[in-house]
Amino acid sequence: MSSAHISLALRRLVEERAAFRCEYCLLPASVAFLRPHEADHIVAEKHGGATEAKNLALACWRCNRHKGTDLASLDPATSDLTRLFNPRTQVWHVHVRLEGAQLVGITAEGRTTVRLLRLDTPERTIERQRLISLGHYPQTP
Numbered sequence: 001m002s003s004a005h006i007s008l009a010l011r012r013l014v015e016e017r018a019a020f021r022c023e024y025c026l027l028p029a030s031v032a033f034l035r036p037h038e039a040d041h042i043v044a045e046k047h048g049g050a051t052e053a054k055n056l057a058l059a060c061w062r063c064n065r066h067k068g069t070d071l072a073s074l075d076p077a078t079s080d081l082t083r084l085f086n087p088r089t090q091v092w093h094v095h096v097r098l099e100g101a102q103l104v105g106i107t108a109e110g111r112t113t114v115r116l117l118r119l120d121t122p123e124r125t126i127e128r129q130r131l132i133s134l135g136h137y138p139q140t141p
């Protein structure tokens with residue numbers, strides 16, 4: 001979630017660092033027609049997270065809404081309390097794998113993030129399949 005003012009320069013840094021893709025679901029900003037991607041506070045301000053580059057990630061509108069101010073959730077495989085994937089300190093493909101058009105968590109953090117951010121709903125998978133077939137979805141992050 002974002003409420004602090006983020007300067008244009010900082011937003012630009014966040015966008016370019018992310019290669020203009022959501023850092024949770026990899027949705028390209030260029031196909032987010034209705035709602036632009038946002039600079040997400042990885043650690044929300046309510047938990048003491050600062051508005052600085054190392055605490056910001058580019059997130060599509062849906063990922064950002066589902067993440068909200070959450071830092072963690074329950075791993076659907078073990079029910080263990082698990083931190084969410086952190087794009088600044090972790091590598092996406094270590095935690096999440098693209099299987100066809102489905103995003104599958106392959107670690108506790110990956111599974112927890114896929115579920116909480118609802119990366120694997122039929123709606124999002126169908127959208128991803130269409131983007132893949134049009135060559136608009138990255139096959140590798």
Ligand SMILES: [Zn+2]
Pocket residue numbers: 022023024025026027059060061062063064
């Ligand atoms: Zn996303």
